[in-house]
Amino acid sequence: MLKPTFKIATLVVLAILTASCRLRPGKPKTAAGTDVLTPEEIAAGGVYTPEERSDIGIGQPIRDVQFEPVRFRFDSAKVDSPELTKIQTVADYLKRNPSYTLVIEGHCDERGTAAYNMALGERRAQAVRAELIRLGIDAARIQTVSYGEERPASLGHSEEHWRLNRRAEFVVYP
Amino acid sequence: MRRFFVFLGCLCFFAGAVHSQITIAKPAGMSVDLTGFVTPASSEGLLFRRTLEKNLARSGWLHLMAQDASYPITGSFALPATAFVEVRSAGFRRSLTRRDGDVRRLAHETADALVEALTGKKGIARTQIALAGNRTGQWELYLCDADGENLQQITRDRSMALYPFWSPDGSRLVFTSYRNRFPDLYLLHIGSWKLEPLARFNGLNTGGAFSPDGQAVAVSLSFTGNPELYVLRPPLRDGRLFRLTQTPHAAETSPSWSPDGNRIVFVSDSSGAPQLYILDARGGERSPLPLSGTENVSPSWGPDGRIAFVTRRAGVYRIAVYSPENGNVQVLTNDDANYEDPCWAPNGRHLACTRISDNRMTVVLLDTLTQSWVRLLEIQGEWRSPAWSPLLP
Incomplete structure (x- = not known):
């Protein structure tokens, strides 16, 4: 925790x-x-009316730029300090390309139930998003999406696969 | 009659005992004999008979015998869709007709009428199960009768559709879909198949669960930067949200309403591991459920007040049932398989759940009395996240 x-x-x-x-x-x-x-x-009947999602992340992403996924420990949404340089690289890129937008995809390994992992993947994506905001990126340029355990990067059932599957990935849009 | 009381005694024994392993119980309770029931040798006649037999057996209360049954059933099926059933030893006779000629539904109604007449219990033959299946390569929603027949695909999102949940009148499903790239909540109207967005805010929109009066939907949303519980009040489409939790360091998910609609049970990992909590549906302090187990998730609050959930024991996710009135927990599965997403049938006895064995998912119907289970579908592909409908007209 x-x-x-x-x-x-x-x-x-x-x-x-x-x-x-x-x-x-x-x-x-x-x-x-x-x-x-x-x-x-x-x-007392407090009511929210949050805005619906912006159209970031719809359409074709920029495919010729790839960033290293941020890795996480088991059942953790904390960005460990060795991972921070990866996020700094993304922040620098977004500053050089101020019109670009970003989707952060949060993923989990297969352990734990699928419904719980959906929330955990979201918390991982949100943790990376918070770090980008801290580095000066406008929050309105970033969307998050959790895929839970549904889209593993490596298809296997041992720690060597699991560590690759616990990740946040970056997808950039023009 | 004496036989009936012996049977009741057996039931109480089953209900009270904490079984240490799954037992494929000997057919408990009453036997029925359909050899005296006449069906024409037409395809409709065979469909009626096959459907009736399967639904009587799946009720859990009755089993079929070819002789020496406690209740010989006589009667006949006639085209287009009329059934006459009589159980002389129970003083029961009934004639049922479906004007729409739906033979399958006629058999469901006949099965439920027999179950109710012989046991006093509500049947489940007139229910359906919504679930997700991946036979197209993507997770789409499907609908089938509770006996596993009559399967139809009901979404073509070509992305990922999961976690259906029925409105209490059986007219709509709320579910999570990535059809617009992100996980959003939608309402699907049964029959017209009209799709209506319900919540598509920034981040995660999931966990949709109708309140028992059908007026509100509890949801888990992360537009503040972290998954929290909210209640959507009518009119649902305007996105009016009432916030129920505020835990910046933890996620709240999987809400399920109490039968009276006053409380909500949900999952939070605020203690460091996912556990179950209850709070007032109008907001307030949460209280943890007194459960052992390192993880307790996926609660489903049943019609009789019991809460089914998934508990992690010895590294395996098992189905368990918690009784609020005495705090008892009964673990219902004890095999090597992992189980997820339990969901009560309207009879308060059966659960539909996802069973994961050898990394493959399928949906099973678990009888909480006998602790035995059957596969819902014998159809290729993986199946998961079932939602059991209310009794349908």
Whole structure:
């Protein structure tokens, strides 16, 4: 389980703030300007109307650029420090190509149930997204998609395959 | 009558005992004999008889015998679709007709009428099961009768469609599909097959579960950057969301409503491992279910208040049932296979679930009383994530 260190807390606050910017005006005012409703607010009938997904990730991706997938430990969505340079490379590329957009695909190994892995893959993609935002990439340029355990990179049933399957992949769109 | 009480005693024994292994139980309960029931040797007659026999057996309450049965059934089937059944030893007689000429459905109604007359229990012959299958190379949704017949493909998303869930009136399914590249929630109207987007926000949109009154849908969404539980209230299409959880470091998924619609059981990994929690459907504090096991996931709150779920024991995912009134947990599977996605039949006795053995998935129907299971389909391809319909008209 993630230890809520200061750094991660900062990332999460950033992610939440960014997310709340995507909410339409008109949602009820909530504590500290975040998008978090308290149980009292829910009971009082607090309503969200988040915007529907943007059209990032639809159409043909740019195929002549490939980035190293970010690897994860078993059942973890934490970006380990050796993986950070891979994310820095993507951030640099996006800064050089300011019109490009990005989809981060989160994947899991086959262990655990498929429904749980769907959420874990999303958390992996979101962890990488938060890191890119921290590196200065506009949140509106990034979408995430979790494939859970449904699209393994390596078809096998041992750790050598599993470690390749626990990953976040980058797909760039013009 | 005495026989019936002996039978009830057997049931109580089955229900109370914690079995240490799967037993293909001896046919428990009552036997019926159909040799005195007359069907013409036409294709419709054979279809009626085959369907009736299969559904009586799959009810779990009755088994077929060729002689010495407790209940000899007499009567006949006549074209286009009329059945007359009589069980003299039970003082039961009934005539059933389907004006639409649907022989298969007539057999389902006949089976349920017999089950109800002889046992006092609701049958499951008039139900269907929605599930995902990959025989086209992609996961698409399919629909079949609860006896595994009458299979039809109902999505052609050519991407990945998973986790169907029935509306309580049987008119719609909510499911997760990648048809627009990302995992979004859709409503599919049964019969017209009209497709309606329900939730397509940034990130993950999944876990759709109708409330028992059919007015709301509990969902797991990650548009804030992390999967949390929400309830979509009517009108569903406007994306009005009520947020139920707020855990920036954990994911909340797999909601399932209590039969009275007041509470929701769900999975959260906020403790470091996925476990089951319950909260009020109008929001508030969560409370953990008191379960052992390193992982407990995929809850399904049944019509009689029991919660079926998947528990990890000795490295294997097994089906278990939790009874809230006394806190008992009964583990129902004990073989080498992994099980996922249990879903109650409306009779509160049977479960449909995904069974994974030798890395292949199939859907089985598990009888919680006898702890035996049968494959739903004997059709090529892999099958998973079943959803058992309510009783259909």
